[in-house]
Amino acid sequence: EPEVTQTPSHQVTQMGQEVILRCVPISNHLYFYWYRQILGQKVEFLVSFYNNEISEKSEIFDDQFSVERPDGSNFTLKIRSTKLEDSAMYFCASSASQGVRQPQHFGDGTRLSIL
Amino acid sequence: SQKIEQNSEALNIQEGKTATLTCNYTNYSPAYLQWYRQDPGRGPVFLLLIRENEKEKRKERLKVTFDTTLKQSLFHITASQPADSATYLCALAVYGNNRLAFGKGNQVVVIP
Numbered sequence: 001e002p003e004v005t006q007t008p009s010h011q012v013t014q015m016g017q018e019v020i021l022r023c024v025p026i027s028n029h030l031y032f033y034w035y036r037q038i039l040g041q042k043v044e045f046l047v048s049f050y051n052n053e054i055s056e057k058s059e060i061f062d063d064q065f066s067v068e069r070p071d072g073s074n075f076t077l078k079i080r081s082t083k084l085e086d087s088a089m090y091f092c093a094s095s096a097s098q099g100v101r102q103p104q105h106f107g108d109g110t111r112l113s114i115l
Numbered sequence: 116s117q118k119i120e121q122n123s124e125a126l127n128i129q130e131g132k133t134a135t136l137t138c139n140y141t142n143y144s145p146a147y148l149q150w151y152r153q154d155p156g157r158g159p160v161f162l163l164l165i166r167e168n169e170k171e172k173r174k175e176r177l178k179v180t181f182d183t184t185l186k187q188s189l190f191h192i193t194a195s196q197p198a199d200s201a202t203y204l205c206a207l208a209v210y211g212n213n214r215l216a217f218g219k220g221n222q223v224v225v226i227p
Contacts, residue, residue: 004158031213041219042119043159043204048213056213091158100147100208104215106158 002026004107006092012113013082021077021110023092032075033093033104034067036060043091049075079112087114117142119218121205127224134192136221138205141186143216145207148181148188153202153220162203163190195225 005024013019025032034046047057049067064080075094079086089111093104120139128134138148146167151159165172165181165188172179178191192199202222206215 033213035215043206043215043217045214045216050213058214093158098213100210100212100215101164103149103161103164104159105161106151108156108158 002105004092004094004105006090006107006110008110009108010111010113012115015084015114016081019079019082019112021079021090021092021112023075023077023107024073025075025092025094026096026105027073029094029096029105031055031095031098032067032069033095034077035091035093035106036088037091037109038088046077082112082114084114087112117216119143119205119207119216121203121218121221123219123221125222125224127226128195130195130197130225130227132195134195134199134223134225136190136203136205136223138188138190138218139186140207143186143207144209145183146210147208148179149206149208149215150177150179150188150190151204151206151217153204159204159217192223195223197225197227199223200225 007022032049037043046061048055066078089109091109093106095102095104118141149164150162153159163179176193180189202220204220205218
């Protein structure tokens with residue numbers, strides 16, 4: 001069964017550094033998402049992406065965050081100047097059509113640790 | 116404020132019994148409600164989706180109900196097995212949005 005893959009599985013970064021999290025969504029999916037989950041907390045929506053542009057973003061997704069689909073397969077989340085509170089699991093997801101009507105398929109996440 | 120509430124206490128249940136989980140929400144008018152399973156260190160895995168005009172949905176040993184008057188969804192696992200031990204997440208979606216809003220999840224432990 002096709003799956004969403006994320007790399008790296010664990011990223012350790014110094015505060016203030018830039019980090020790029022990578023995702024390969026399921027190949028025929030059109031909608032892409034990033035969520036994060038702080039340890040022990042709920043999964044929180046960050047951003048959705050469709051047709052090469054952001055379709056929706058949360059209040060968490062401020063100017064330090066950006067997303068890109070640099071080619072036909074990858075979907076990336078960049079955090080420009082990391083803060084301690086950015087430490088979390090970051091999940092990429094994709095769906096065949098608008099995600100609220102369809103299942104969203106999640107990767108196993110990147111654990112981001114900011115020192 | 117908008118809230119999605121799931122029981123914070125783990126549900127310990129004997130193998131073979133039915134596990135029932137509750138998802139309550141306030142200040143939402145969800146068009147769709149989804150349930151996911153999450154194992155430690157893994158991403159959520161989709162289980163079931165139910166629409167606002169549907170009362171009940173089943174898939175194998177799983178059943179979901181959706182009561183928009185009570186603002187509640189119930190999630191049942193019948194004939195539970197140790198492999199069903201996981202955290203189960205309720206997620207709401209409203210018309211016009213792409214985001215899923217998740218509850219914190221409810222852990223289920225099936226005791227052999």
